[in-house]
Amino acid sequence: MTELIRVERTDKKKNKPEQGKLGFGKHFTDHMFIMNYTDGRGWHDPRVIPYQPIALDPAAKVFHYGQTIFEGLKAYRTDDGRILLFRPQLNFERMNRSNERLGVPDVDGEIAIEALRKLIEVDRDWIPSEEGTSLYIRPFVIATEPELGVSPSLEYQFIIIMSPVGAYYPEGVNPVKIYVECDYVRAVRGGVGEAKTAGNYAGGLKAQELAKAKGYTQVLWLDGVQRKYIEEVGSMNVFFKLEGKVHTPILNGSILAGITRRSIIELLRHWNIEVVERAITIEELYEAGRDGRLEEAFGTGTAAVISPIGELNWQDDPLVINGGKTGELSAKLYDTLTGIQQGRIADPFGWMVEAAGPEAK
Amino acid sequence: MTELIRVERTDKKKNKPEQGKLGFGKHFTDHMFIMNYTDGRGWHDPRVIPYQPIALDPAAKVFHYGQTIFEGLKAYRTDDGRILLFRPQLNFERMNRSNERLGVPDVDGEIAIEALRKLIEVDRDWIPSEEGTSLYIRPFVIATEPELGVSPSLEYQFIIIMSPVGAYYPEGVNPVKIYVECDYVRAVRGGVGEAKTAGNYAGGLKAQELAKAKGYTQVLWLDGVQRKYIEEVGSMNVFFKLEGKVHTPILNGSILAGITRRSIIELLRHWNIEVVERAITIEELYEAGRDGRLEEAFGTGTAAVISPIGELNWQDDPLVINGGKTGELSAKLYDTLTGIQQGRIADPFGWMVEAAGPEAK
Ligand SMILES: Cc1ncc(COP(=O)(O)O)c(C=O)c1O
Ligand SMILES: Cc1ncc(COP(=O)(O)O)c(C=O)c1O
Numbered sequence: 001m002t003e004l005i006r007v008e009r010t011d012k013k014k015n016k017p018e019q020g021k022l023g024f025g026k027h028f029t030d031h032m033f034i035m036n037y038t039d040g041r042g043w044h045d046p047r048v049i050p051y052q053p054i055a056l057d058p059a060a061k062v063f064h065y066g067q068t069i070f071e072g073l074k075a076y077r078t079d080d081g082r083i084l085l086f087r088p089q090l091n092f093e094r095m096n097r098s099n100e101r102l103g104v105p106d107v108d109g110e111i112a113i114e115a116l117r118k119l120i121e122v123d124r125d126w127i128p129s130e131e132g133t134s135l136y137i138r139p140f141v142i143a144t145e146p147e148l149g150v151s152p153s154l155e156y157q158f159i160i161i162m163s164p165v166g167a168y169y170p171e172g173v174n175p176v177k178i179y180v181e182c183d184y185v186r187a188v189r190g191g192v193g194e195a196k197t198a199g200n201y202a203g204g205l206k207a208q209e210l211a212k213a214k215g216y217t218q219v220l221w222l223d224g225v226q227r228k229y230i231e232e233v234g235s236m237n238v239f240f241k242l243e244g245k246v247h248t249p250i251l252n253g254s255i256l257a258g259i260t261r262r263s264i265i266e267l268l269r270h271w272n273i274e275v276v277e278r279a280i281t282i283e284e285l286y287e288a289g290r291d292g293r294l295e296e297a298f299g300t301g302t303a304a305v306i307s308p309i310g311e312l313n314w315q316d317d318p319l320v321i322n323g324g325k326t327g328e329l330s331a332k333l334y335d336t337l338t339g340i341q342q343g344r345i346a347d348p349f350g351w352m353v354e355a356a357g358p359e360a361k
Numbered sequence: 362m363t364e365l366i367r368v369e370r371t372d373k374k375k376n377k378p379e380q381g382k383l384g385f386g387k388h389f390t391d392h393m394f395i396m397n398y399t400d401g402r403g404w405h406d407p408r409v410i411p412y413q414p415i416a417l418d419p420a421a422k423v424f425h426y427g428q429t430i431f432e433g434l435k436a437y438r439t440d441d442g443r444i445l446l447f448r449p450q451l452n453f454e455r456m457n458r459s460n461e462r463l464g465v466p467d468v469d470g471e472i473a474i475e476a477l478r479k480l481i482e483v484d485r486d487w488i489p490s491e492e493g494t495s496l497y498i499r500p501f502v503i504a505t506e507p508e509l510g511v512s513p514s515l516e517y518q519f520i521i522i523m524s525p526v527g528a529y530y531p532e533g534v535n536p537v538k539i540y541v542e543c544d545y546v547r548a549v550r551g552g553v554g555e556a557k558t559a560g561n562y563a564g565g566l567k568a569q570e571l572a573k574a575k576g577y578t579q580v581l582w583l584d585g586v587q588r589k590y591i592e593e594v595g596s597m598n599v600f601f602k603l604e605g606k607v608h609t610p611i612l613n614g615s616i617l618a619g620i621t622r623r624s625i626i627e628l629l630r631h632w633n634i635e636v637v638e639r640a641i642t643i644e645e646l647y648e649a650g651r652d653g654r655l656e657e658a659f660g661t662g663t664a665a666v667i668s669p670i671g672e673l674n675w676q677d678d679p680l681v682i683n684g685g686k687t688g689e690l691s692a693k694l695y696d697t698l699t700g701i702q703q704g705r706i707a708d709p710f711g712w713m714v715e716a717a718g719p720e721a722k
Contacts, residue, residue, distance in 0.1 A: 025420065025509025032419060053416035058393060058522050059386065063503050066427045066559025067566065103566040138509060142424050148386025148499060148524060150596055152566050161419050163509060183551055188585040190546030192564040198427025199560015203553040205428065205464040205513050224549040225586050235511055 003046055005118050010050035019130045022166035029123040029162045033115045037105055039154035048119050057146030061153040067143035069098035069197045072302045075120055075135040077127045078343030081358035083120055086341050087351050088113055090259045098195040103152035104141050119160055120355045132167025168304040173334055175310025175326055178233060179211035180282055181219045182315060188224030193254035208234055222282060230280045236299030236307060237261035241329055243293050250277040260300035264333060282314055289319040296327030306334040364407055366479050371411035380491045383527035390484040390523045394476045398466055400515035409480050418507035422514040428504035430459035430558045433663045436481055436496040438488045439704030442719035444481055447702050448712050449474055451620045459556040464513035465502050480521055481716045493528025529665040534695055536671025536687055539594060540572035541643055542580045549585030554615035569595055589642045597660030597668060598622035602690055604654050611638040621661040625694060643675055650680040657688030667695040
C-alpha cells in the first residue's frame with residue numbers, strides 16, 4: 001500500500017485535562033487513525049480523522065468471536081520539545097505475531113509507524129510534559145464483518161487512539177502487593193497467551209477483582225498445567241533478583257513477550273549483570289524468600305515501566321520482599337529506562353525513535 | 362426493572378432472502394432489541410428498534426479487553442403457525458453464568474425472555490417455514506465504557522439480533538469429518554472455557570482453518586493439561602455410543618454446558634438408554650474404534666442439532682466410524698429432537714415455550 005494518509009482535522013478541539021489529573025486511558029486526543037481491510041482489496045483508505053464513535057453492525061465478528069488484537073506503547077516529550085517513541089518497531093512486530101495467531105491479516109509495520117507519526121503530528125499538543133507523564137498509544141485491529149459463522153472475518157479496521165497519561169505512581173515508585181492466583185488460569189501453552197488479544201484480559205478480570213478486594217494490586221499467574229510455574233502479572237512480566245543474578249520466566253508460549261522485559265534484559269546484560277530466563281516455580285521463590293536469597297522482585301510493562309514488588313501472597317502465606325521497599329536495582333532500572341525514554345540520559349542502544357522534532361516556532 | 366419495552370418500528374422493511382438460500386447468520390431481521398446498563402443505575406431503557414449499527418467509542422472496553430458474552434437459541438414456526446422457542450430459560454441461565462465469570466452484571470432472565478417475545482412479535486414474518494429452517498437468535502452483552510484500564514466496565518449494552526437460517530445440512534443429515542487437535546488448546550480448567558464468551562472462539566479460529574485446509578469440518582479439542590481427554594468440537598458437545606451405552610465428556614469446567622447436550626442426555630434416559638458422563642481419552646476411543654466397540658459418534662449443538670461424526674483424524678491416523686454413515690441412534694435423536702422443536706411430535710418434557718400463537722387472520 002502506498003496510498004497517501006488523508007487528514008481531516010476537527011473543528012471542535014476538546015479542552016485538555018489538567019496534567020496532574022490524567023490517570024490512565026481516560027482522556028483521548030482530538031484525532032484518531034483508521035484504515036479498512038476487505039478481503040481481496042487488502043488494507044485501504046488510511047486516514048486521520050476527528051476522534052469519533054465507530055459504527056459497527058451488531059453482527060460484527062468482534063462482538064461475538066473476539067477476533068481482535070491490540071498494542072500499547074508510549075510517546076514522550078523531551079525537555080527540548082522533541083517527541084520520542086520507545087522501540088515502536090517491536091510493538092508492530094508483536095502486533096503481527098498476534099495477528100497471525102488470531103487469523104487477522106498482517107498490517108505493514110512501516111505503514112503503521114507512518115500512520116502513528118502523522119497522528120502524533122496532528123495531535124502533538126496533547127503530549128504532556130510534566131515529569132512522568134506521556135502519551136499512551138493504543139493501536140488495535142477489530143473484525144468487522146457482520147456474519148455469525150465462526151470463521152475469520154473478511155473485513156477489519158485498524159485503529160490508533162491516543163491518551164495522555166499521568167505518572168503511573170503519582171507519589172513516586174512504590175512497591176506493590178501481588179496476589180499469587182491458584183484457582184483461575186490466564187493462559188496455557190497452545191492457547192493465545194502469547195498474543196495481545198482481548199480474550200486474555202477478559203478472562204483475568206474476575207481473579208483481579210478478587211485480589212483487589214483482598215488488598216492486592218494485581219494477580220501473579222501460575223502456569224495452567226501444573227500451577228506451579230510463575231508466568232506473569234496482569235499486565236507486566238516479572239523479574240526476581242536472586243543472589244545477585246536476575247531471573248525471569250522464559251517465554252514458554254503462554255506469556256506475553258514484553259518489550260519492557262526485553263529491554264530490561266538488554267540493559268542488565270549491558271551492565272554485566274547475569275540474566276537467567278528459565279522456568280521458575282513459586283515454591284522455589286518462597287524458599288529463597290525465607291532464607292534471604294530473594295533480594296528484589298519487580299514487574300515490567302509499558303504502563304508502569306518498572307513496578308517493584310514488595311509482597312507476594314501465595315495460599316494465604318505473605319512473603320515480604322526486601323522489607324517491602326524498592327530495591328536498589330529496581331530503582332536504578334526505573335531511573336535509567338525512564339531517563340532514556342524521556343530523552344534525559346544517553347540512549348546507547350538506539351531504542352528511541354524521533355516521531356517529531358522540536359516544534360517550529 | 363419493570364420498565365416497559367419501548368417499540369420503534371422501521372419504515373424501511375428489508376427484502377427477505379429466499380428460504381432456500383439462507384445459510385447461517387448472514388441475514389438479519391428488521392429490528393433488534395437493546396438495553397443499556399450503567400453502574401449505579403442498572404439496566405434501563407429496554408427497546409425494540411430498527412436493526413442498525415451500534416456506535417461505540419473506539420476506547421470501548423469490548424474492543425480491547427473482550428468483556429463480552431453471548432448466547433444462541435432458535436425459534437421455530439410450526440405447521441399451524443405458532444412460534445416456539447426451545448428451552449430459552451436455560452440459555453438465559455447460562456448467559457448469567459457466563460456473565461458471572463466475565464464480571465458482567467446479571468441480566469434478569471424473565472426480562473430477557475420478555476424482550477425476546479416482543480422482538481419476535483415485531484419480526485415474526487421473518488421466521489421461515491420451510492423444512493429445517495428456523496430463526497437463530499443471538500443475545501449478547503458488550504462492555505461499552507470508554508476507558509483503557511484493565512478492569513470491569515461500568516457500562517454495558519444487552520442486545521438481541523435475529524437471523525433466519527437454513528437447514529444446517531441442506532442435503533439432509535450427513536456425517537462430518539473431524540480433526541483431533543493436538544497442538545492448539547481451546548481452554549483449560551480455571552480459564553473461561555465453560556463461559557460462552559468471545560475469546561474462546563477467537564483462539565480456536567487458527568486450528569479450525571488448518572483443519573479445514575486438510576478437509577475436515579471442525580476440530581475436536583483435547584484437554585489443555587494432558588492433551589489426552591476429549592473436550593468438545595468447535596461449537597458442539599460430543600457423544601459416543603460404545604457397546605450400546607452412550608458416553609460423553611463430563612462437564613469439567615473447561616467445556617461448554619450445551620443445552621442440546623443436556624436435552625440429548627434427558628431424551629436418552631427417557632428411552633432407557635444408559636448415558637455415562639465421564640472423562641474419555643482419545644486413545645480409548647481409538648481402541649474401541651479399532652475393535653468394533655465404537656458404534657456411533659455425534660456432535661450436539663443449537664446450530665446443527667445433531668451432527669453425526671463419520672471420521673476422526675488423530676495424529677494422521679483416520680478412524681472411520683460406523684462405515685462413515687449416520688448411525689441409527691443419531692438419526693433417531695435428530696428426528697425426535699427436531700420433531701419436538703418444530704412442534705410436529707409430542708413434547709413430553711415441556712421443553713417448548715410458545716413465543717406467539719397462530720397469527721391473527
Ligand atoms: C499480559 C501482559 N504481560 C506483559 C506486558 C508487558 O509488555 P510490554 O513491556 O510490552 O508493555 C503486558 C502489557 O503491556 C501485558 O498485557
Ligand atoms: C463451544 C461450544 N460447545 C458446545 C455448544 C453447544 O451448545 P448448545 O447445545 O447450547 O448450542 C456450543 C454452541 O452453541 C459451543 O459454542
